[in-house]
Amino acid sequence: MLTVLIWCFLVPMTAQSASCPLELIPKRVVERHGASLSVLCRPTTTSAEPDVIGWESPIGKWNLNMPDNKSVTWNVENFEDWTFEPFCFGTFSDNQCSVTLPITLYKTPDTVSISVQNHSGPLQEGRSYTLQCDVFNVAPVAALTVSWLWKGEMIQTQTYDDDLTKTPENVSSTWEITAFRNDSNDMITCLTILDPKQDGPSEQVNKSAAYQVIVHYAPKFTDEYDSVEVVTGGNVSFGCSAEGNPPPEVKCKYTVAINARETTRGRQHTVSITRATSANGGIYNCVATNTVGTATRQITLTITPLGHTTGVNYCLILVVIPVIIIIIASIAQKNVVG
Numbered sequence: 045m046l047t048v049l050i051w052c053f054l055v056p057m058t059a060q061s062a063s064c065p066l067e068l069i070p071k072r073v074v075e076r077h078g079a080s081l082s083v084l085c086r087p088t089t090t091s092a093e094p095d096v097i098g099w100e101s102p103i104g105k106w107n108l109n110m111p112d113n114k115s116v117t118w119n120v121e122n123f124e125d126w127t128f129e130p131f132c133f134g135t136f137s138d139n140q141c142s143v144t145l146p147i148t149l150y151k152t153p154d155t156v157s158i159s160v161q162n163h164s165g166p167l168q169e170g171r172s173y174t175l176q177c178d179v180f181n182v183a184p185v186a187a188l189t190v191s192w193l194w195k196g197e198m199i200q201t202q203t204y205d206d207d208l209t210k211t212p213e214n215v216s217s218t219w220e221i222t223a224f225r226n227d228s229n230d231m232i233t234c235l236t237i238l239d240p241k242q243d244g245p246s247e248q249v250n251k252s253a254a255y256q257v258i259v260h261y262a263p264k265f266t267d268e269y270d271s272v273e274v275v276t277g278g279n280v281s282f283g284c285s286a287e288g289n290p291p292p293e294v295k296c297k298y299t300v301a302i303n304a305r306e307t308t309r310g311r312q313h314t315v316s317i318t319r320a321t322s323a324n325g326g327i328y329n330c331v332a333t334n335t336v337g338t339a340t341r342q343i344t345l346t347i348t349p350l351g352h353t354t355g356v357n358y359c360l361i362l363v364v365i366p367v368i369i370i371i372i373a374s375i376a377q378k379n380v381v382g
């Protein structure tokens with residue numbers, strides 16, 4: 045150890061050079077945070093054997109390797125220092141130099157989660173939202189890729205161009221969406237891939253919990269017609285169903301009558317009139333409401349007297365028949381008088 049201390053004063057940290065005849069095996073370390081490391085330092089040729097060789101590191105232990113004492117191994121258990129890099133030094137007859145060991149420690153994220161910026165709860169149709177994926181405590185970010193998966197397909201990928209930061213960082217990725225009702229129940233996942241060795245097989249994959257898209261939209265009546273006709277005494281029913289999310293509540297306003305009723309079966313809302321009378325005629329105002337909005341629909345119910353379905357026949361009943369009755373009555377009266 046004494047040699048190391050002396051050597052520290054003799055050789056400044058900057059004394060290392062590319063021509064230093066020492067090699068490290070492995071040349072660089074890429075390991076999980078907290079891993080155990082073992083690195084050998086030895087002369088590159090037997091012709092340039094160092095008088096002194098050793099590691100400069102307050103962390104871990106190093107030993108001269110038997111029997112020749114010309115190579116030296118640095119061992120450390122549970123290595124957790126994000127930024128520390130030791131160096132191996134050698135003194136040669138005409139030269140003193142060192143080689144630094146580059147170390148990259150990596151760590152998979154503590155959490156990966158999806159949220160919607162400035163919003164909670166269901167999305168509203170037609171509006172745009174920014175989904176955010178937060179990745180906590182991951183290192184190094186330069187080796188990280190954050191991807192968005194929608195229905196199993198990768199729709200966006202982001203990388204972080206920060207080669208300098210070796211310590212864990214929090215990063216996020218955002219994705220803009222405009223909500224449509226047909227997106228409802230789709231699953232969105234945020235995927236992180238940490239590939240510190242840039243070699244594929246050692247990559248670390250983490251996933252967020254799936255974010256389920258729920259899109260709310262205002263009610264809309266499903267039937268288009270706005271008038272209904274029925275003969276006196278006939279039965280009639282007309283639909284007043286509306287779709288929407290959440291499912292809307294439908295209410296119809298009309299002249300109250302004992303032969304008229306509203307039924308709701310599932311999403312089918314129906315107004316039924318049995319044995320219609322002229323009192324049932326008029327305007328039926330239906331209103332569908334949910335948390336997003338309201339839709340209204342007006343249906344005009346026309347009651348046509350029995351056996352006649354057109355305006356001309358209606359005229360007949362109202363005008364012609366009374367006239368005939370009056371004529372017959374007056375003839376009968378004349379006959380009685382005469």
Ligand SMILES: *[C@@H]1O[C@H](CO)[C@@H](O)[C@H](O)[C@H]1NC(C)=O
Pocket residue numbers: 108111112113
């Ligand atoms: C190597 O070093 C050890 C301990 O420092 C010493 O006991 C041993 O004699 C050395 N061997 C040679 C061949 O120099």
Ligand SMILES: *[C@@H]1O[C@H](CO)[C@@H](O)[C@H](O)[C@H]1NC(C)=O
Pocket residue numbers: 161162
């Ligand atoms: C929305 O959220 C982002 C980040 O969470 C914030 O920077 C921004 O100020 C917010 N905008 C509004 C309108 O609240």
Ligand SMILES: *[C@@H]1O[C@H](CO)[C@@H](O)[C@H](O)[C@H]1NC(C)=O
Pocket residue numbers: 180181212213214
């Ligand atoms: C990451 O976020 C956590 C929780 O908000 C915080 O405690 C930590 O300091 C953040 N780390 C960095 C590097 O900003």
Ligand SMILES: *[C@@H]1O[C@H](CO)[C@@H](O)[C@H](O)[C@H]1NC(C)=O
Pocket residue numbers: 224225226227
């Ligand atoms: C969903 O609806 C929107 C707008 O109506 C349309 O542009 C989009 O193609 C639809 N997507 C699917 C998967 O049907």
Ligand SMILES: *[C@@H]1O[C@H](CO)[C@@H](O)[C@H](O)[C@H]1NC(C)=O
Pocket residue numbers: 152153154155156247248249250251
């Ligand atoms: C991330 O993935 C690694 C393996 O790839 C796993 O060991 C770790 O527990 C995962 N972390 C989270 C937060 O799921």
Ligand SMILES: *[C@@H]1O[C@H](CO)[C@@H](O)[C@H](O)[C@H]1NC(C)=O
Pocket residue numbers: 277278279318319
């Ligand atoms: C109308 O409905 C009532 C009660 O359901 C039934 O008794 C009657 O026969 C129906 N009339 C017609 C014309 O269908």
